[in-house]
Amino acid sequence: MAERHTGPSDRGSVVPEFEVTGLSRSFERRGGRGREPVHAVDDVTLTVVPGQRLGIVGGSGSGKSTLVRMLLALLPPTGGRIVFRGLDITGLPERDLGTLRRHVQMVFQDPRSSLDPRMRVGRIIGEPLRSPILKAQGGLPPDSPEQTAALLAKVGLEPGIAARYPHELSGGQRQRVAIARALAPAPSVLVADEAVSSLDVSVRAQVLNLLLERVRDDGLTLLFVSHDIAVVRHLCDSVLVMQGGRAVEAGPIDAVCGNPQHPYTRVLLDAVPTIHVPVQ
Amino acid sequence: MSDVPEAVPLLAVDGLSVTFGRAGASPAVRDIAFTLSSGERWGLIGESGSGKSATALAIMGLLPEGVHVHGSVRWRGGELVGLGDAAYSRLRGDAMTMVFQEPMTALDPTMTVGRQVAEVLRLHYVRRAADAQRYGVGPERIRGHARERVLGVLAEVGLPDVERIADSFPHQLSGGQRQLVLIGMALMNSPLLVICDEPTTALDVTVQATVLRLLDAGLSAVGAACLFISHDLAVVSQVCSQVMVMYQGRIVERGSLAQVLGAPAHPYTRGLVATAAIDAVPPGERLPVIGDFWAGEDGGRDG
Numbered sequence: 109m110a111e112r113h114t115g116p117s118d119r120g121s122v123v124p125e126f127e128v129t130g131l132s133r134s135f136e137r138r139g140g141r142g143r144e145p146v147h148a149v150d151d152v153t154l155t156v157v158p159g160q161r162l163g164i165v166g167g168s169g170s171g172k173s174t175l176v177r178m179l180l181a182l183l184p185p186t187g188g189r190i191v192f193r194g195l196d197i198t199g200l201p202e203r204d205l206g207t208l209r210r211h212v213q214m215v216f217q218d219p220r221s222s223l224d225p226r227m228r229v230g231r232i233i234g235e236p237l238r239s240p241i242l243k244a245q246g247g248l249p250p251d252s253p254e255q256t257a258a259l260l261a262k263v264g265l266e267p268g269i270a271a272r273y274p275h276e277l278s279g280g281q282r283q284r285v286a287i288a289r290a291l292a293p294a295p296s297v298l299v300a301d302e303a304v305s306s307l308d309v310s311v312r313a314q315v316l317n318l319l320l321e322r323v324r325d326d327g328l329t330l331l332f333v334s335h336d337i338a339v340v341r342h343l344c345d346s347v348l349v350m351q352g353g354r355a356v357e358a359g360p361i362d363a364v365c366g367n368p369q370h371p372y373t374r375v376l377l378d379a380v381p382t383i384h385v386p387v388q
Numbered sequence: 389m390s391d392v393p394e395a396v397p398l399l400a401v402d403g404l405s406v407t408f409g410r411a412g413a414s415p416a417v418r419d420i421a422f423t424l425s426s427g428e429r430w431g432l433i434g435e436s437g438s439g440k441s442a443t444a445l446a447i448m449g450l451l452p453e454g455v456h457v458h459g460s461v462r463w464r465g466g467e468l469v470g471l472g473d474a475a476y477s478r479l480r481g482d483a484m485t486m487v488f489q490e491p492m493t494a495l496d497p498t499m500t501v502g503r504q505v506a507e508v509l510r511l512h513y514v515r516r517a518a519d520a521q522r523y524g525v526g527p528e529r530i531r532g533h534a535r536e537r538v539l540g541v542l543a544e545v546g547l548p549d550v551e552r553i554a555d556s557f558p559h560q561l562s563g564g565q566r567q568l569v570l571i572g573m574a575l576m577n578s579p580l581l582v583i584c585d586e587p588t589t590a591l592d593v594t595v596q597a598t599v600l601r602l603l604d605a606g607l608s609a610v611g612a613a614c615l616f617i618s619h620d621l622a623v624v625s626q627v628c629s630q631v632m633v634m635y636q637g638r639i640v641e642r643g644s645l646a647q648v649l650g651a652p653a654h655p656y657t658r659g660l661v662a663t664a665a666i667d668a669v670p671p672g673e674r675l676p677v678i679g680d681f682w683a684g685e686d687g688g689r690d691g
Contacts, residue, residue: 167592168563279436308435308619313663313675320672335592342671361671379597381622383649383664 123194125297125329126156126179132187133174148174150353151188158296161323161330163340163361165376166350172333175350176299179331180214181205210245213290217302219282223274229285230256230270236293248293259288263318280311284318291322297329298322304339316343337373338380341365349373396465397423398580398613399447403459404469406442406451416442418637419459426580429607429614431624431645433660434634440617443634444583447615448486449476482512485574487603489586491566495558501569502554505538505576512577544609545572546602564595568602575606582607584627585617600626621649621664633657655682 131152134145149171156162164172177183179190181197189198192208213236216222223232230253236242237251249255257267263284274282283303290298300319304312320343323330334340340347340361347364349357349372357370368374406417417439424430434440445451447461449468461468463479480486488494496504535554542550545568558566567587574582587603588596604627607614618624624631625645632642633654641654652658659681669675 167594309621310435310619310660310663310678313666313677317674317677320674335594337593338666342666342669342675375594379594380667381593381596381600381620381626382667383622383661384625 122157124155124157124191125160125193126154127191128152128154128179128188129191130188131175131178131185131190133171133178133183134186147353149178149185152348152350152353152355153188154348154355154358156297156329156331158329159327160346161332161344163337163344163347164331164333164350165335165337165340165347167335167376169352170350171353172350173301174353176214176301176331176333180212180299181208206241206245209239210242210247210293211295212297212299213293213295215283215286215290215298215300215303218306219274219279219286222286223282223289225274227273228270229260229272229274229277232274232285233259233270233289233292236289242293255292259292262291262322263288264314278311279307280314283307283311283315287315287318287322291326294326295328297331299331299333301333302335303332305334305336312339319343336380337365337376349376397425397462398428398464399424399615400462400465401443401447401460402462404443404446404461405456405458406439406446407456407458408442416637417446420634420637420639422632422639422642424581424613424615427611427613428630429616429628431621431628431631432615432617432634433619433621433624433631435619438634439637440634441585444486444585444615444617448480448484448583449473450486481508481573482577483579484581484583485577485579487567487570487574487582487584487587489589491563491570491590492558494570495566497558499557500554501542501556501558501561502535502538505541505554505569505573506534508573509534509537509541509576541572541576542569545569545575545606546598547572562595563591564599567591567599571599571603571606575610575612578610579612581613581615583615583617586619587616588623589618589620596623603627621660625649633660656684658682 131149132147133149134147136145152175164175166172174183178185181200184199189196191197195207197205197208233256234251237248242248256270260267260269265281265284269281274285277285304315307315316339322328330344332340332343344361346359347361348355349364349370351372357364357368357373364373365377368377400423402421404417404420405415407413407415420443432440432443446457449471451457457469459469463484538554539550542553547553547565547568553561553565561569584603588599591599600623614627616624616627629645630643631645631648632639633648633656634640635656641648641652641657648657649661652661656678659678662676662681663678666675
């Protein structure tokens with residue numbers, strides 16, 4: 109697993125999915141104490157190679173979500189550069205982001221709010237396949253009932269689910285639908301932002317198994333954002349630890365968890381709740 | 389506590405059922421029974437929809453109109469089911485308090501934190517005015533010390549810079565700070581029972597660790613009993629020494645934490661224990677799921 113990590117030595121001739129240099133995002137503070145801007149993301153540099161499973165871990169306010177929003181061109185950076193598959197996408201207008209939209213898909217934390225409540229599951233899953241932006245890129249599978257059934261099967265759901273509405277499903281089923289939708293255009297990169305954080309522990313295990321299976325079988329690159337380093341350790345081969353907008357530690361997951369260099373990484377490891385059995 | 393005989397438990401739930409919607413609908417809580425004695429800390433664990441929150445709300449008398457509650461909930465021997473709102477509100481926030489999952493909705497967004505804490509102190513005080521007079525302490529005296537007491541409540545749950553926090557509105561605080569404010573409010577009247585419903589589920593792990601540590605210390609300081617509701621066995625084990633497992637509205641297993649975790653009797657509990665220990669599985673390997681242990685009463689589950 110560790111050999112997949114993006115060290116300068118093993119990049120070789122492979123074109124990285126993402127090459128990010130000195131990426132920053134600051135927000136002007138309105139009112140409140142002081143006028144100085146808030147540096148949500150501060151000078152982050154990282155490379156993501158195909159097949160890598162990178163965990164981005166940190167507490168709330170660490171800047172991890174702001175970072176992935178910039179990678180997905182949902183938020184313009186205030187400094188630095190983002191190169192996607194050799195193309196500089198920093199500040200590109202939406203109409204020129206077709207390649208990124210085609211190949212990078214996202215799963216959000218709360219499927220209750222990320223799935224349109226008025227659409228049946230079948231339509232939700234097929235939506236990316238009807239997008240003119242994605243269609244213009246070519247190579248999309250057709251939006252057909254067979255395709256929908258195949259996608260549902262990929263995430264372990266019965267074909268009959270296609271006729272249901274999101275509110276008729278359990279939390280775990282909804283998150284499976286969100287994953288099916290993300291997989292629909294056959295992306296190469298899957299970005300999951302706290303995708304298992306709102307799930308019960310028992311359902312979390314099922315969704316993590318599904319993510320691992322899909323990432324392996326479909327040869328996906330994974331960017332997995334979480335506040336829980338235990339989940340990242342299970343899922344990812346490499347990790348970027350963020351605190352206060354900065355990347356304070358990065359490296360292969362085994363090395364970082366086994367021998368943390370930054371005190372904050374140690375805090376994150378110590379905070380993982382483990383079953384504590386009192387002495388009787 | 390001294391005026392109640394030892395044999396009467398703090399809380400005795402017997403044959404409790406809760407049904408939402410029309411009569412005849414399938415109940416969320418099905419005929420459960422348990423007792424909780426002074427100072428005991430019970431975890432109530434189960435997944436979403438298992439009926440654990442409905443149980444807590446039924447005990448607190450917070451279920452909306454039209455929800456059918458059957459059975460008995462006795463508080464130090466007195467029946468709570470069917471109790472009027474006035475009598476209930478004398479109990480709530482005083483001897484029996486609750487900490488909710490989402491502190492943003494539990495706090496009033498238009499009031500500073502200090503005012504909200506003072507409000508609860510004042511309500512509590514007015515109710516006990518007679519007691520206070522007996523001890524020769526007038527209302528002025530307590531009112532004069534309100535600010536000091538508010539700051540004391542906030543400091544006791546480990547909040548830093550309490551002056552600033554007292555003058556802040558809820559949205560100006562972090563999620564963890566808001567939850568600590570609520571825990572401070574739940575503990576400040578020295579309750580006999582604190583019911584916590586997923587109090588750290590909305591927090592990230594580092595904040596969760598801090599909140600659990602401070603909750604544990606606060607409960608010990610006050611000597612309160614606790615009913616701690618969670619879907620996460622690892623979290624429950626930080627605070628409780630005993631645990632009940634709820635599944636589809638029923639309590640399927642109960643006992644000491646050591647007993648339930650060490651030798652779970654019900655296959656569903658075995659599944660819960662296995663799924664909670666993510667660190668016991670080598671990275672990248674398939675995690676155990678409940679279905680490996682228990683197919684469910686309806687022949688299978690989906691998640």
